[in-house]
Amino acid sequence: MNSEFGLLYEGKAKKIFAHRDSEKVIIEFKDDATAFNALKKSKFEGKGELNCLISSKIFEFLAKNQIPTHYLELKNNNSMITQKIKIIPLEVVLRNIAYGSLCKQTTIKPGSVLEAPLIDFYLKNDKLNDPLLTKDRINLLKIIDNQDLEFIINMTLKINKVLKPFFYNIKLELVDFKLEFGYNSKGQILLGDEISPDNCRLWDLNQNNGTIVSLDKDRFRNDLGGFIEAYTEIKNRINNFINSN
Numbered sequence: 001m002n003s004e005f006g007l008l009y010e011g012k013a014k015k016i017f018a019h020r021d022s023e024k025v026i027i028e029f030k031d032d033a034t035a036f037n038a039l040k041k042s043k044f045e046g047k048g049e050l051n052c053l054i055s056s057k058i059f060e061f062l063a064k065n066q067i068p069t070h071y072l073e074l075k076n077n078n079s080m081i082t083q084k085i086k087i088i089p090l091e092v093v094l095r096n097i098a099y100g101s102l103c104k105q106t107t108i109k110p111g112s113v114l115e116a117p118l119i120d121f122y123l124k125n126d127k128l129n130d131p132l133l134t135k136d137r138i139n140l141l142k143i144i145d146n147q148d149l150e151f152i153i154n155m156t157l158k159i160n161k162v163l164k165p166f167f168y169n170i171k172l173e174l175v176d177f178k179l180e181f182g183y184n185s186k187g188q189i190l191l192g193d194e195i196s197p198d199n200c201r202l203w204d205l206n207q208n209n210g211t212i213v214s215l216d217k218d219r220f221r222n223d224l225g226g227f228i229e230a231y232t233e234i235k236n237r238i239n240n241f242i243n244s245n
C-alpha cells in the first residue's frame with residue numbers, strides 16, 4: 001500500500017514506512033496478532049484497521065489533555081502519520097487492577113484493586129523475553145537518565161488519570177496498559193507506539209454479575225473467541241462517546 005515509501009522496520013503488529021518529510025513516519029497496522037512473545041500467532045481480518053482507528057481517537061483525546069504524543073493524523077483507516085521518534089527500549093506498564101504477569105509472579109490475587117497505580121518497567125528485548133527491570137537496572141544499563149525516567153513516570157500517571165475516566169464513561173474498566181516513549185528530533189519525550197486493546201486490558205462494566213468479560217487481547221491469549229467483535233465494540237463505544245460530546 002505505502003510501497004512508494006521505503007519500509008524502515010517491520011514489527012509483530014506494525015510496519016513503519018519513511019515519509020517524504022524526514023521528521024515523520026507512516027505506521028501501518030497489520031492484521032497479525034501475537035502473544036507470549038510471538039509463540040502464539042494468528043491473523044484477524046480488520047484488526048489492523050480497528051487498532052489504528054482506536055489508537056488515533058485515543059491519541060487525539062490525550063493531545064486535548066496536554067499529553068504529548070507522536071500522532072499527527074490518519075493517512076487511511078489502517079495507517080497513521082506520526083512524528084519520527086527514537087524509541088526508548090522500555091515497556092512501561094501501569095496497573096490499576098492485578099492481572100496477568102503480576103499474578104503469575106507474585107501472590108496477589110487476580111482482580112485485586114490496587115491501592116495506588118503500580119508502574120512496572122520491562123526491557124524491550126524479544127531475545128531476552130522482555131525481562132522485568134528495576135530502577136537500579138535501568139541506571140546500570142544507562143537506558144535513560146533519572147530526570148527523563150521521572151518525566152515518563154509522571155506522564156504515565158497522568159495518562160492513567162485521563163484514560164481511566166474516559167473508559168469508565170464508556171463502561172470499560174482500564175485494568176492495565178503498556179506504553180512506549182521516544183525522543184523526537186528536538187529531544188522532547190513523546191508517547192509513541194499505540195493505545196489499543198492489544199496493549200490495554202479493558203473489562204466490560206456492563207456485566208453486573210461480577211464476571212470478568214475481557215474486551216482486549218486476552219480474548220486471543222486465552223482463546224475466548226469473539227476477538228474482532230470485542231475490538232469492534234471498543235471502537236464503537238469510543239466513537240459514540242466522542243460523537244456525542
Ligand code: UDP
Nearest residue numbers: 093099100101102176177178198199200201
Ligand atoms: N503488554 C503489552 N505487550 C507486552 C506485554 C504486556 O502490550 O509485551 C500489555 C498487556 O496487554 C497488558 C499489560 O501490558 O495490558 C500488562 O501485561 P502483563 O505484564 O500482565 O503481561 P501478560 O499477562 O500480557 O503476559
